[in-house]
């Protein structure tokens with residue numbers, strides 16, 4: 001049983017229908033049109049390609065139906081200091097040289113006179129800045145092999161697309177409001193969802209995708225909530241679509257504002273915009289006025305407000321219920337990680353799919369891995385706030401001075417010392433991600449890695465100059481993002 005039919009519910013329905021295609025398992029999804037969906041999650045990260053591949057979805061078909069575009073990374077504007085901008089790219093910078101990480105090589109050469117920006121050594125960024133797109137080339141000798149990408153799409157159309165897929169794979173959809181949840185008397189396991197008209201829909205395993213309220217995981221099973229708003233104080237968002245503009249950018253933009261930040265997500269038929277803010281720092285009226293004053297196209301609807309508390313359910317899996325999506329917690333969309341968390345929750349659920357024994361140690365493993373994953377992503381998001389150098393704003397100065405989790409402190413200290421970094425456990429973000437944001441927001445290591453001194457400086461400067469030139473040429477030879485979409489995946493109703 002899947003309760004809820006937003007992005008999380010239909011992703012769960014599609015994935016479970018795909019892997020449980022033996023027809024002995026019946027999957028039912030209950031959703032209420034009257035309640036509706038949150039409908040704002042429209043930017044993704046590269047692993048979503050694996051999700052599509054698992055479902056067997058054709059990329060062009062998916063982009064046509066969701067008015068989707070390509071995403072090479074996120075541009076951060078005014079996050080370090082006002083007036084500065086950098087792109088956190090998908091895809092890599094340069095390449096490791098003799099076992100020395102590329103950022104270390106670049107830092108060493110820069111100290112010895114190299115005059116090439118870090119950004120110019122990443123093809124994803126060079127392509128993004130030139131509004132170009134082409135898919136990666138699997139041949140490791142090609143510069144195009146260093147590219148990676150994700151998508152932007154219309155959240156409402158995405159849910160509809162997955163619904164068609166799931167229904168075609170045998171998922172039954174029930175419309176209506178769940179008013180009550182029944183539990184087994186002896187152990188509290190959920191037995192059925194009771195609908196407004198009194199119908200009971202029973203099941204043996206439940207996926208809670210009911211959004212922020214967590215109808216099953218919290219209101220019924222009382223998982224508990226770990227509040228992280230002392231680290232991530234934004235608690236509101238105001239969103240508005242605007243008319244599409246050209247050129248069609250192949251990246252998301254995040255611009256720091258007085259009490260938070262503004263997103264810009266380019267789609268084929270419109271641009272998605274929103275201001276994520278802390279309502280202790282700016283009022284709703286101020287936030288809405290700032291958002292409307294900073295659109296680059298005509299607003300297409302009235303601004304819509306959302307409230308949230310950043311944090312996560314203490315246990316995402318309780319008894320015979322797993323929570324996915326907003327029901328499992330909330331991390332602001334600064335790095336577009338929520339849809340990914342649904343995807344990775346589903347992979348773990350599939351790997352640990354319970355039988356009638358409902359083994360507690362499998363539940364525990366799911367919860368342990370989920371906790372780690374959320375915490376690493378949380379740390380990466382906090383990194384953007386702690387490294388801000390914006391002054392003259394109480395909100396940003398408080399963020400720069402806050403106490404941070406020990407796990408993040410260790411990462412920052414290691415990098416600030418000699419540019420060292422390690423990828424822990426199964427964490428989502430890699431060295432390239434961390435170094436992009438750290439260097440992008442002005443954290444330059446105090447000392448140089450001695451291993452990076454082993455190279456001949458002139459030879460290395462020559463190599464990097466050649467790399468920059470090749471990336472420039474490669475980007476110029478790519479089609480424009482707009483042209484690539486027009487050729488392959490023009491939106492169906494655009």
Ligand SMILES: Cc1cc2nc3c(=O)[nH]c(=O)nc-3n(C[C@H](O)[C@H](O)[C@H](O)COP(=O)(O)OP(=O)(O)OC[C@H]3O[C@@H](n4cnc5c(N)ncnc54)[C@H](O)[C@@H]3O)c2cc1C
Nearest residue numbers: 004005006007008038041043178210211325326333338339
């Ligand atoms: C401001 C903002 C921006 C975001 N941007 C991004 C982004 O760029 N990238 C990203 O990855 N994520 C983003 N997210 C997160 C993303 O929107 C969500 O992770 C995603 O949409 C999943 O939502 P959901 O399906 O869990 O919840 P919802 O969309 O809220 O769906 C809940 C479902 O439960 C149903 N339901 C609830 N109660 C009942 C009931 N009693 N009876 C029957 N049905 C019920 C509803 O009808 C609905 O179908 C953003 C979130 C916010 C708030």
